[in-house]
Amino acid sequence: MKVAMICTEKLPVPPVRGGAIQTYIAGIVDQLGKHHDITVIGTTDPMLPADERVRNVRYIRVNGQGVFEIYAEEIRQLLQTQTFDIIHVFNRPRLIPLIRELCPQARLVLSMHNDMFDASKISREEAVKAIQEVERIVTVSDYVGSVIAALFPEAASKLRTIYSGVDLQTFHPWEQSQNARQVRQALRSQHQLNGKQVILFVGRLTPKKGADILVRAMNDLSKRHSNIALVLVGGSWYSVDKVSDYVAYVRSLADRSPVPVVTTGFVPAEQIHHWFWAGDIFVCPSQWEEPLARVHYEAMAAGLPFVTTKRGGNAEVIIGGNGLLVEQPEDPLAFSEKLHQLLSNRDLQRKMGAAGRQLALERFAWDRVANEVRAVWDGLH
Known part of the structure; x- marks a missing residue:
């Protein structure tokens, strides 16, 4: 079958600038390309050509500039020249009515990675139309599905949770390779972290x-614990190292912390x-109803114990004492x-x-993710 996977307008695929949805698509597309004729449609980027074939997958990149209306118009023009059996849209239910108008015969699937059915992001009329037109709504957590079903009960029978995944070769425990040991040692030496338990x-x-709550937790x-350090990896936005008001606030808290705090700024996805190799304990201090942060999968793959919050879908990955x-x-x-529970007990860690x-x-x-997505597509017949 000919399948189009339509990403959001925010960031390109592959995830040269990061992004959970972009990472998800990149993680499964080669496997899916062994079974179907796949075209990934996404936004342009200076680092990537507008049209290319990589292994079995074609990538078409159109102008998005981070603006939905511009991107939607580009998608409209593209679909007037292309036909697909299945069109799988990621996190943009507002695209569904437009696509249905242009592609009356295509089977439509929607993947939801966060709260794009919220009333502030889509009109009720558009949302109802999108739900009517799609055959399946794939969600990254049970939580995301439950929120959609609470808003639109008619969506319940179409919902299917498919948890995200992680590159198990890239993310692995530091003890498993000489390269990882060297990287760990180099980063810890560079940032004066030797001899410390590093909270990441x-x-x-x-x-x-x-992040500010986590920095404040260091006071207590x-x-x-005297031999600890905190490392904050990330910038204010994907591939951006701008010092926002909040970043400045976090850094001011860090400067006054009794514990050494390293703020790395933006770190490229690769x-x-x-x-993760340099850290000892991972923390996801989400304050919002997080759909289910993919950093949990990366921490687990890297063999790190983690602390997360009872917000959104995050608790769904606490399984069997991890x-x-x-x-x-x-x-x-x-x-x-x-x-404190973890820092006091290396065996528990x-x-x-x-x-x-x-x-x-x-x-x-x-x-596993690719196989489950493929099963959704194959089940449309």
């Missing part, structure tokens, strides 16, 4: 991601795994308490990290 945050530095934690859950994410002391790695191997490989 990876994500955008925005209020809803909660430092009273119980280097992120280096920091992590700890903070039930009051707005309270720095709640993080301090969970981190090792057990949790090993459980996470095993879980990643068993459940979160990209091949």
Whole structure:
């Protein structure tokens, strides 16, 4: 079958500038390309050609400039010249009515990675039309599906959770390769982290991601542990190193922290795994109803125990003793308490990290994600 996978207008595929949706598509597309004629449609980028074939997959990149209306018009023009059996749209339900008008015979699938059915992002009329026209709505967590079903009960029978995945060759425990050992040692030496237990945050530095709460947790934690450091990996936006007001606030907190705090700024996607090798405990201090942050999969694959928040879908990846859950994410002391449990018990850290790695191997490989997406497509007949 001829299948189009339409990404969002924000960032290109492959994820040369990061992005969870872009990483998801890149993780599964080669496997899917062995079975179907795949075209990935996404936004342009100076680093990438407008039209290319990589292995079995064609990439067409149109002007998006991060603006939905511009991107939608480009998609409209493209679909007037192309025909597809299946069109799989990622996180843009507003595109569905437009696509249906242009492609009356195509089978439509929608993947939802966050709250794009919220009333502030789509009119009720557009949302109802989108749900009517698609045959399946794939979500990255049960939480995302439950929110959609609560808003639009008619969507319930079309919902299917397919958890994301991770590159198990790139993200692996640092003990498993000489290269990883060297990278770990180099980063820890460069940032004066030798001899310390390193607490790691990876994500955008925005209020809803909660880095400030984590920095404030160090005030209490430092009273119980002297050999710790905190590393904050990320910038204010994908591939941007601008110092926003919030970044400046976090850095001012870091400057006053009794614990050494390293702020790396933006790190390119192809280097992120280096920091997972350098860390000892991972923390996702999300303050918002997070769909399910993909950094959890990366932490598990890297063999790190993790602490996450009872927000959105994040708790769905705590399985079989691989992590700890903070039930009051707005309270720095709640993080301090969970981190204290781990920092006080190296054996618990090792057990949790090993459980996470095993879980990643068993459940979160990209091949599993690709097979489940393919099953959705094949089930449309």
